[in-house]
Amino acid sequence: MKFIEHTxxxxxxEVYSIMRIIIAVxxxxxxxxKLFGALGGHIxxxxxxxxxxxxxxxxxxxxxxxxxxxxxxxxxxxxxxxAYFTVHYPNSFWPIVNGGEKAVFYCFVFLFIASxxxxxxxxxxxxxxx
Numbered sequence: 001m002k003f004i005e006h007t008x009x010x011x012x013x014e015v016y017s018i019m020r021i022i023i024a025v026x027x028x029x030x031x032x033x034k035l036f037g038a039l040g041g042h043i044x045x046x047x048x049x050x051x052x053x054x055x056x057x058x059x060x061x062x063x064x065x066x067x068x069x070x071x072x073x074x075x076x077x078x079x080x081x082x083a084y085f086t087v088h089y090p091n092s093f094w095p096i097v098n099g100g101e102k103a104v105f106y107c108f109v110f111l112f113i114a115s116x117x118x119x120x121x122x123x124x125x126x127x128x129x130x
Contacts, residue, residue, distance in 0.1 A: 017121035021064050023109055027076060028060025048086075055079045063113065066122020070114050077110035 008015070033041020034053030044050050055075060062072035080103045088100030095101045118124035 013120045016116070017066075017119040020066065020069075020113055020119055021121070023106075023113075024060045024062075024064030026060075027106060027110075028057050028064065031055070031057030031060060052079060052083065063110075066118035066124050069118035069122060069124050073110040073114035077107050077114060080104070080107035080110065 029039055030041075031053045032038050034044040034049050035057060037043040044053055056079070059072040059076040059079075062068055063076065084095070084100045084103040084107065088095065088098040088103060092098040095104045
């Protein structure tokens, strides 16, 4: 354990930033699917799905670049909580049963990002330095 802690511990900030960027790209991809029908998706016609697509695309881009990260992640977390309780929860409480694992995962990862901030590879950190 000490080896992993000692070795990987040196790169905590960098790994956090990489995680933030990758999660944001995945999240934005859901918005691209809903809004443009790309990446194996279908263009959404339901107003709730269109709003979800807009949130996913814009917040995903903002979180990925680390711009107003806390706000964007908080909004994204809320969207995923809303998605879970309106789409998945009525079918069952348990995410593994109702297909809501991704919504729960994104909700809590974005809640963590909202509390932690953008990290060192971000527009937010560049703006702080000035």
